[in-house]
Amino acid sequence: MNRGFLVAATAISAAYALWPLPTxxxxxxxxxxxxxxxxxxxxxxxxxxxxxxxxxxxxxxxxxxxxxxxxxxxxxxxxxxxxxxxxxxxxxxxxxxxxxxxxxxxxxxxxxxxxxxxxxxxxxxxxxxxxxxxxxxxxxxxxxxxxxxxxxxxxxxxxxxxxxxxxxxxxxSPVFPYRGFMLDTARNYFPVSDILRTLDAMSWVKMTTFHWHMVDSQSFPLEVPEFPELSVNGAYGPSLVYSTNDVQTIVSYANARGIDVLPELDTPGHTAIIAQAYPEHVACPGATPWATYANEPPAGQLRFANANTVNFTACLISSVSARFPGKYFSTGGDELNTECYAVDESTQADLNTTGKTLEQALDTFTQTVQSVLEDSGKTPVVWEEMVLDFNLTLSNNTIVMVWISSADAAAVADKGFRLVQAPSDYFYLDCGAGGWVGANPSGNSWCDPFKTWQYAYSFDPVANLTDAQAKLVIGGEHLLWTEQSHASNLDSIVWPRAAASAEIFWSGPGGNISEALPRLHDVAFRMTQRGVGAIALQPLWCALRPGVCDLTA
Amino acid sequence: MNRGFLVAATAISAAYALWPLPTxxxxxxxxxxxxxxxxxxxxxxxxxxxxxxxxxxxxxxxxxxxxxxxxxxxxxxxxxxxxxxxxxxxxxxxxxxxxxxxxxxxxxxxxxxxxxxxxxxxxxxxxxxxxxxxxxxxxxxxxxxxxxxxxxxxxxxxxxxxxxxxxxxxxxSPVFPYRGFMLDTARNYFPVSDILRTLDAMSWVKMTTFHWHMVDSQSFPLEVPEFPELSVNGAYGPSLVYSTNDVQTIVSYANARGIDVLPELDTPGHTAIIAQAYPEHVACPGATPWATYANEPPAGQLRFANANTVNFTACLISSVSARFPGKYFSTGGDELNTECYAVDESTQADLNTTGKTLEQALDTFTQTVQSVLEDSGKTPVVWEEMVLDFNLTLSNNTIVMVWISSADAAAVADKGFRLVQAPSDYFYLDCGAGGWVGANPSGNSWCDPFKTWQYAYSFDPVANLTDAQAKLVIGGEHLLWTEQSHASNLDSIVWPRAAASAEIFWSGPGGNISEALPRLHDVAFRMTQRGVGAIALQPLWCALRPGVCDLTA
CATH class of the missing domain: 3.30.379.10 (Chitobiase/beta-hexosaminidase domain 2-like)
Structure with missing residues (x-):
């Protein structure tokens, strides 16, 4: 890995289809x-x-x-x-x-x-x-x-x-080792075949990490043999579950294509669905109005102040992580809602008994969970709030996902953690399609506007970072949150857009979009030939005439 | 048809799946x-x-x-x-x-x-x-x-x-008779099977018109036996042509599903591709910078001031329209660029010879073309500029497509023409996905933002119209311009969004989006079962719980 090489590689003939651009x-x-x-x-x-x-x-x-x-x-x-x-x-x-x-x-x-x-x-x-x-x-x-x-x-x-x-x-050779794509399989379910096809497409642009946001408040599509009720009660349906065998299929398929799987069990927020199986571990399940207690319906978060819940979560993460051969495991940690705990009598009682503040209880929870991972040789991964919003004792080894804004990378790096650039302002593939929440006639997506490939391609992973901070950036990823996606628009919402970050993190940033466009057309057309439904970036007339449809041509 | 009925029908149980809502x-x-x-x-x-x-x-x-x-x-x-x-x-x-x-x-x-x-x-x-x-x-x-x-x-x-x-x-029974969907098959080509599937989906929501924008400046995918070079030289490839047989297949399939086909040969603008076969009829072909001479690359428009070109166009429209059994035929008329003619020596010479202004020449062209249609029993359809931007003598029978803005409907109606509501500010399905023109790093689509189904559903076809004006509104349509679409994202960009206008124009406007959402979920899920790749409007969790994911729930 050559982190010094952060400028565009030699210009090439426009017809050439190499993506990411070689060193x-x-x-x-x-x-x-x-x-x-x-x-x-x-x-x-x-x-x-x-x-x-x-x-x-x-x-x-x-x-x-x-x-x-x-x-x-x-x-x-x-x-x-x-x-x-x-x-x-x-x-x-x-x-x-x-x-x-x-x-x-x-x-x-x-x-x-x-x-x-x-x-x-x-x-x-x-x-x-x-x-x-x-x-x-x-x-x-x-x-x-x-x-x-x-x-x-x-x-x-x-x-x-x-x-x-x-x-x-x-x-x-690549500039950054982490070049990823995140898929949320909880808001809506994706058949295994869709995930496998996505892994193929990822490998074609030399991505290294499938960040699998497996579960969330809306559904728990993962079979956990030690806790079978989680998917029995929490999946969208009996056939909408990733069995242990499915997980193995996905992981083997990914690994054989040079892709590591980074599984995520988001905790302690984004866990309402666990109440379907283990109500005792969930605070404010289904509390209304949901907007007071969660960023999305339904409300519900793990009672991390409770020792039994801490133990349950540790066991759950231990069980799940053991089924993934990779060394990295995300315990999430985004969008924790404190109102939910303020109204949860059980949590208030636990805090009273232990004499801890909510933040101290979170610290205990996080340390316990991280210990479980580290004891089994895993490296914990968390969303940025775990570092920036709370004063927690995290393993030094922790990798932090910057998602709220690319501007937060410096603060994360200042805490000494390695980080992955997953900023919503550049790499969120779901933005710009309007609001999905009901009864909201002129609702926009919270992360408007649509993130074009051109804009994503302009991302500089080390912008505004000192050399010391920049050394902590291990790469980045495009992300698909799936409130408005399922199998029918997976390919079209992801490809070829997500190839933009694949190139930035392999070849280094600073590439020129006019030079990149003909190559990205090639990526899209080749994907189409291979059965991945990448969209058209331009009329075919333009795709066959590099530069002629440029703004000033 | 009951144009007086413009309020929402009786509220129904949310689980019910009727779309459009019956009278x-x-x-x-x-x-x-x-x-x-x-x-x-x-x-x-x-x-x-x-x-x-x-x-x-x-x-x-x-x-x-x-x-x-x-x-x-x-x-x-x-x-x-x-x-x-x-x-x-x-x-x-x-x-x-x-x-x-x-x-x-x-x-x-x-x-x-x-x-x-x-x-x-x-x-x-x-x-x-x-x-x-x-x-x-x-x-x-x-x-x-x-x-x-x-x-x-x-x-x-x-x-x-x-x-x-x-x-x-x-x-x-429906409130408006024209309930349509427009597909542009020129910016990118769509296989016949995609069009047939789209016709099925249209019929499921009781649409009546497939407005087929067949050709444009980028490609001429239509076989015209009298002018074979048009598609031989102008289609994207030999297999990317709608043969006469294909046209017949599409029309029969549509008609059997209660859908009329409104074919469009856009003239005199949007015709650059004709220069590949008949350069003598095209002004400023490929002129640069294209942005000076056209709204999109490539530049090139019919030399409507030339008698031979008028004759050619009349013959072309006569040939094409004869192959469609329907009574309506659109000759287009949008986005005419006058700069193109200013630099075209041939046009200037023609104007000099005839002593006509450009507008007078356009009037002759339009009257000739409309006569050809009317002589064969067809009703001409044009885009709004033909009525609002030029002083032309149009057949009283002409139907006008309002597209630039819904605010233009009143002006069109004031000229006494029947009109179709196809406003870009509500019904353009391509908006909001960023700019497709090259070398335009932060380019947005010109018609940002994305038009959500909720916003489209809020459209009132007779808003701000007098009763007399309102009587001229025959319906409306969603439209897909395909600079950034081809087969891979056709279904996902259209469905279920386009069902919003299908309901407005069948049931009348004024429907409540909270009441509509559960039914629209049903539309989307039923489409999926029938092989049309409608997208998810919400997490399945919400789709199964009407109202629970509403903003204020």
Missing amino acids: DFSTGTAALTLASDFDIDISAIPNPPQDLLDAISRTKGYLQTDQLEALVVDRGVSYNQSLQNASSLVSLVLSYDSGLAGEPTSISEEAIDDIDSRVEGYTLTVPEDGSAATVKANSTLGLFRGLTTFGQLWYDLSNTTYTVEAPITITD | DFSTGTAALTLASDFDIDISAIPNPPQDLLDAISRTKGYLQTDQLEALVVDRGVSYNQSLQNASSLVSLVLSYDSGLAGEPTSISEEAIDDIDSRVEGYTLTVPEDGSAATVKANSTLGLFRGLTTFGQLWYDLSNTTYTVEAPITITD
Whole structure:
């Protein structure tokens, strides 16, 4: 990771489809076709991990099925002559840069390594004369990133798969290790297949983290074998539950694609639904008017001042976190409503008995919960309020999600915590579609306006931070809160917009939107070919004519 | 049609799913199930038209496949006991109110009748004792509307199809005859299957008009056999063309669903793409900066001052309109850019030769084009500028689309023209998703903000109009301009939002959004069951608890 590299990489030909933009690369002007017997050669890799073999398989599949015509006016027809005379590429050779001591680790193992230890860099060469292309890396994850890039190089013309920019040489590695997407599966439920498709799309733009906001006040779609009533009573329906098996499927699928899963059990707020199974642990369940006791209906929060509730929460988090192989686990901590506790007699009695203030009780709760995580080798993740709004003793290791505003990053960093940039003012995908609360005729979304990809792309993760503060930024993520989303608009609300942050945090900020737009078109069109419903960013007329639809063109 | 009825109908039980709200109805509290041998009886109808038989077939299909669980917390489980003891409905009898003189006309024939002559009213009864339900109407279109309503009455519980609100009596007819949806298939192309699915969804909310903005400056996806080069050179690709056969498919499909197709060939602006086939007819093609010569790239408009171009346009409109059986045809007329003609030497020469002003030339062009339509029995439709921005001699029969602002309706009516309410400030579905023009980092859509369903629902088609002006309002429509849409987000950007105008123009304005929301949830969920990707309006938690997520609940 090279945190010093925070400027845009070399400008490239607009037709080129690499996303995120590689650190360093050069291209030529020669045509090169993919041989019909093209294959990916891993003979240099002893005992290749199964997930690498699978990734190779998928890559070969995409090379055959993408069938993406070049985004130029004639869709590549004018290349026909040069393709007739072009060399043909028969092989892509994968190898480790410097040999290996022992068995190679799998993509899945490397994907869940400590976030600062992951090695994603690779080099890729595609000679123009038809001699073997190469991907070299010091890690299996690096080989996978190189394969992903290789898959973005090719267009289709009448069933010929080709590039017109050989030779190609790429040296690439990310600026930030945390490049994520958050999905809320509690406001509305998403079938497992939608999550898997999303993970594929994330991997195509080299994201590393699926932040899974699993449960919230509205539903508890997660099966917890130790506490089965949580989903039996709290899911939207018996078929709208992520079973233990589903969780395993999702995690394996993600890891095999270089993606770590960051599970979140939001506590102590956003937990009203737990009252359906364990009413004794929830203060002010369904209290009205809800707006007094919660940011969204229904009201209801864990009675963190109560020892039994602390114990229950610790057990719950222990049970859930044990089913995720990753090292990071979020206990949430956003939007805690103190009114809810003011009217909760049980909480008031507990505070009276223990002689603690609400904040002291929260501190006990948080320390207990964090201990559970740390004792099992996990690193806690929390929303920014846990650091900025309360005086709590948090593990030094804690990672903090900045969401309310990008302006809060400095304050979080000043407390010495590593942080993830998830600011609502840049990366909230749900903003701008009007208010969803009922009886609110001219209601707007609280985080208006709509966050365009262009605006997200202008985000600077270290803006207004000192060097010391900037060192604590480990990356960022786009987020989808799903009050107004379910399966039908998942793809269209996320893609290709979320690719904007994927590039910022891989390539560094400062990129030019005019240069990025043609490449982002390519991302969207390739996603569409692969079954992900990315939207059109412009009329196709514009997509085929880079720059011509620019404001001042 | 009863234009006097412009207030909300009787309030109904929130769980009820009728949309648009019927004129008058009553429901009971008895459970009634659909018998396994339920059938629709048309023995009273001699020689039933094929499209009615098809509609009956589809209705029976929906009754089996909708399988929509009631939108209540327990999804209807508590009804189980009463369903066990309920009567069972074996038959729905369709009949004409007052007998028929001769053969019945088809839905398709009635759908394209003069807009003021269409008869859509019906009565529907569903007794609680299992005796036959009835739909009666004075027209086949009315029977179809009644069938559509019948299809909204039923929920599913463990494969029992039921209502708990028998007996049901409905008397229903629309307030406005024009209830439409406009789709732009030129900025981005939509496969025929997407259009057919959209027509189905439109028919479920009883819309009457598919306003098809077929072509624009960016592409000409319509095959015109007399002018084949238009689509050969102007479509986005050989497979991205609506063939004559496709057009016929779309029109037949629409008509059979009670929907008239209003085709639009936008002229004389928005025609740059014609230069790909007939450069001699286009002024300022591709002129830069485009923003000087057009509202969108690329610039280019018909040389309406040229006699050959007038003749070409008349022939083109004659050719295209002849392939549509409907009586209405839009020649467009929006956003004419005069700078384009100022720099067009050919136009200036033509004006010099004829001694006409630009406006006089436009008048000649418009009269010629309108004559062609009227001579073939068609009624011309134009955008509002043709009436408000220029002094043209238009056919008195012309229907005017108000789009720039709802505030312009009065001025249009003052000119004596019938008008359709298509105001961008209420009904433009594309607004609020940021600017699509390139190199415009903080660009917003010109018609920000996003038009919520709630806001659209608050629209009053006759606000600030005198009675005389109000009589000229024939209805309204939601519109989708597709710079940022294609197949992947068609359903999600349109549904269920566009149902808001469908209800306003059927039931009359003034409805209450708190009362409407539960019903609109039902629309969205039923659409989803039928394969239309309507979005979630709220967390499912709220959808199952009408009113509980209201702002002040």
